[in-house]
Amino acid sequence: xxxxxxxxxxxxxxxxxxxxxxxxxxxxxxxxxxxxxxxxxxxxxxxxxxxxxxxxxxxxxxxxxxxxxxxxxxxxxxxxxxxxxxxxxxxxxxxxxxxxxxxxxxxxxxxxxxxxxxxxxxxxxxxxxxxxxxxxxxxxxxxxxxxxxxxxxxxxxxxxxxxxxxxxxxxxxxxxxxxxxxxxxxxxxxxxxxxxxxxxxxxxxxxxxxxxxxxxxxxxxxxxxxxxxxxxxxxxxxxxxxxxxxxxxxxxxxxxxxxxxxxxxxxxxxxxxxxxxxxxxxxxxxxxxxxxxxxxxxxxxxxxxxxxxxxxxxxxxxxxxxxxxxxxxxxxxxxxxxxxxxxxxxxxxxxxxxxxxxxxxxxxxxxxxxxxxxxxxxxxxxxxxxxxxxxxxxxxxxxxxxxxxxxxxxxxx
Amino acid sequence: xxxxxxxxxxxxxxxxxxxxxxxxxxxxxxxxxxxxxxxxxxxxxxxxxxxxxxxxxxxxxxxxxxxxxxxxxxxxxxxxxxxxxxxxxxxxxxxxxxxxxxxxxxxxxxxxxxxxxxxxxxxxxxxxxxxxxxxxxxxxxxxxxxxxxxxxxxxxxxxxxxxxxxxxxxxxxxxxxxxxxxxxxxxxxxxxxxxxxxxxxxxxxxxxxxxxxxxxxxxxxxxxxxxxxxx
Ligand SMILES: Nc1ncnc2c1ncn2[C@@H]1O[C@H](COP(=O)(O)OP(=O)(O)O)[C@@H](O)[C@H]1O
Ligand SMILES: [Mg+2]
Numbered sequence: 001x002x003x004x005x006x007x008x009x010x011x012x013x014x015x016x017x018x019x020x021x022x023x024x025x026x027x028x029x030x031x032x033x034x035x036x037x038x039x040x041x042x043x044x045x046x047x048x049x050x051x052x053x054x055x056x057x058x059x060x061x062x063x064x065x066x067x068x069x070x071x072x073x074x075x076x077x078x079x080x081x082x083x084x085x086x087x088x089x090x091x092x093x094x095x096x097x098x099x100x101x102x103x104x105x106x107x108x109x110x111x112x113x114x115x116x117x118x119x120x121x122x123x124x125x126x127x128x129x130x131x132x133x134x135x136x137x138x139x140x141x142x143x144x145x146x147x148x149x150x151x152x153x154x155x156x157x158x159x160x161x162x163x164x165x166x167x168x169x170x171x172x173x174x175x176x177x178x179x180x181x182x183x184x185x186x187x188x189x190x191x192x193x194x195x196x197x198x199x200x201x202x203x204x205x206x207x208x209x210x211x212x213x214x215x216x217x218x219x220x221x222x223x224x225x226x227x228x229x230x231x232x233x234x235x236x237x238x239x240x241x242x243x244x245x246x247x248x249x250x251x252x253x254x255x256x257x258x259x260x261x262x263x264x265x266x267x268x269x270x271x272x273x274x275x276x277x278x279x280x281x282x283x284x285x286x287x288x289x290x291x292x293x294x295x296x297x298x299x300x301x302x303x304x305x306x307x308x309x310x311x312x313x314x315x316x317x318x319x320x321x322x323x324x325x326x327x328x329x330x331x332x333x334x335x336x337x338x339x340x341x342x343x344x345x346x347x348x349x350x351x352x353x354x355x356x357x358x359x360x361x362x363x364x365x366x367x368x369x370x371x372x373x374x375x376x377x378x379x380x381x382x383x384x385x386x387x388x389x390x391x392x393x394x395x396x397x398x399x400x401x402x403x404x405x406x407x408x409x410x411x412x413x
Numbered sequence: 414x415x416x417x418x419x420x421x422x423x424x425x426x427x428x429x430x431x432x433x434x435x436x437x438x439x440x441x442x443x444x445x446x447x448x449x450x451x452x453x454x455x456x457x458x459x460x461x462x463x464x465x466x467x468x469x470x471x472x473x474x475x476x477x478x479x480x481x482x483x484x485x486x487x488x489x490x491x492x493x494x495x496x497x498x499x500x501x502x503x504x505x506x507x508x509x510x511x512x513x514x515x516x517x518x519x520x521x522x523x524x525x526x527x528x529x530x531x532x533x534x535x536x537x538x539x540x541x542x543x544x545x546x547x548x549x550x551x552x553x554x555x556x557x558x559x560x561x562x563x564x565x566x567x568x569x570x571x572x573x574x575x576x577x578x579x580x581x582x583x584x585x586x587x588x589x590x591x592x593x594x595x596x597x598x599x600x601x602x603x604x605x606x607x608x609x610x611x612x613x614x615x616x617x618x619x620x621x622x623x624x625x626x627x628x629x630x631x632x633x634x635x636x637x638x639x640x641x642x643x644x
Contacts (some may be wrong), residue, residue: 320470320494321524322522322527325495328494
């Protein structure tokens with residue numbers, strides 16, 4: 001054949017769509033609403049996840065590497081003899097230092113998926129007020145590196161992280177601590193470490209993470225100063241913070257790093273188990289609701305298309321009488337369904353985008369700031385795929401039934 | 414030697430609703446290529462039922478049906494659709510057109526489905542068929558806007574578009590005035606004589622039957638006369 005066969009099935013489908021505009025609109029509207037709500041709700045979910053993980057990563061790394069406490073083992077072996085042995089397991093009083101930290105850090109930095117590595121040393125301290133002491137903790141950091149990892153400058157409200165570099169006895173205070181101690185940038189403050197060493201520090205800045213527990217207890221100091229507070233040497237480090245390229249893979253990657261370094265590697269999700277459980281619940285609820293809405297929309301479309309096929313049953317008989325086969329009939333109604341689906345999807349994506357964009361620029365204030373909603377391509381892809389899937393089935397199922405009848409059984413009615 | 418184009422062997426059919434009843438009983442006859450055959454008989458004797466079976470649209474029957482030397486009795490739906498598309502043109506008792514399409518499109522659709530000719534050639538051909546039936550000026554109207562008789566003539570044009578071997582009509586002139594009936598008759602005559610196409614038409618019109626090549630008479634589901642003579 002030197003010419004292209006005229007796509008008659010598509011033409012018939014198109015004619016049905018154009019001559020039943022109202023029905024087409026109603027069905028398309030169903031698709032639009034279904035996928036708009038689906039995309040919208042899942043964008044919200046993505047936004048919540050993103051904003052809460054961003055909040056996390058202001059103070060904790062994707063993976064924390066440290067030496068776990070060891071429990072003492074009994075010297076006598078109980079198995080094999082009948083002599084009762086009294087045992088009393090205790091935490092081995094070895095220190096929690098990471099041996100040869102420079103080498104471990106270098107090893108970690110050489111891993112392909114590791115994005116950033118920095119050491120850390122946490123010291124339990126008291127902030128000394130005139131009459132009372134407030135307990136808290138000072139986190140010893142390498143200021144430049146820690147700022148890169150946690151983007152600390154973004155939540156420093158007074159002074160600057162960089163000031164730590166120039167002041168070996170500088171301290172960056174949580175906003176809650178600062179207000180309780182009634183100090184501000186430039187003031188001095190006295191602290192006592194867990195081993196009883198008291199030092200006077202210079203407040204070089206104040207930060208506010210909006211996590212009130214952190215803000216009321218935590219301060220950042222130079223790691224070298226933290227080592228002094230514990231009377232340790234310059235290689236004494238308890239934690240190595242690791243960020244990886246894709247934080248969602250932290251759980252699996254932590255296992256690798258534990259094997260590699262022989263230390264404990266804890267991912268951020270495990271470190272925040274309770275919070276993650278609540279997050280998972282929220283995700284399940286939102287998914288459940290959004291999928292339910294899609295299914296309801298899907299049933300609506302199925303009903304409408306089923307009705308269309310029933311209305312056109314006489315046409316189907318004529319088409320079959322003049323030589324259209326079952327596949328032709330199915331392809332006519334599936335094309336019709338898919339064109340309706342396409343119209344609905346285009347508007348659904350448009351609506352969803354408008355809703356996401358307008359909520360994104362809505363300022364909630366407080367800890368949250370702008371409403372946490374987030375354009376995520378995979379949500380749009382899922383919505384579109386589901387929209388096509390539902391409209392395909394909604395067209396296919398009734399057409400399949402109609403395609404199998406003898407034309408005469410329709411004419412006789 | 415006359416060539417057989419369609420043949421039935423002992424076709425029998427029952428309806429089971431509302432009560433069991435034998436609507437066709439041992440129908441056997443031959444139709445020859447280029448023959449203009451008419452079928453007569455009282456209302457309710459089974460003419461339409463028989464024609465639906467001959468046109469392969471009804472597959473629930475006992476006996477054998479041969480079309481163009483092929484036994485199509487147990488063919489699958491889709492294969493039958495192809496043979497209807499290529500070899501059979503059908504005019505229903507009630508004009509069955511697609512309401513949302515123009516007359517021209519209605520005529521073109523079987524040819525577009527067949528896909529053996531380019532679109533513009535099919536269009537030209539459809540115009541010719543409509544012209545033959547005196548409907549060229551109605552070509553672009555939606556088919557639902559036409560009168561009953563006009564719709565029936567569009568259906569005849571549609572049945573002719575693929576130059577089928579056999580054209581079957583269930584009272585194809587039932588809605589037509591005498592002028593148009595006469596016109597259809599001469600079209601049918603010409604198709605059989607000049608192009609060797611075969612016509613099988615059920616009719617109530619004795620003049621129409623009388624002028625055809627041969628008339629089969631039916632009664633209560635049986636053929637009682639294979640070559641009815643009018644006196
Ligand atoms: N679907 C059906 N179910 C039961 N009986 C039917 C059905 N269709 C037709 N009949 C009966 O079969 C007989 C033959 O019908 P039909 O072939 O339409 O007759 P004709 O076309 O010769 O007038 C009639 O008695 C009619 O009532
Ligand atoms: Mg009849």
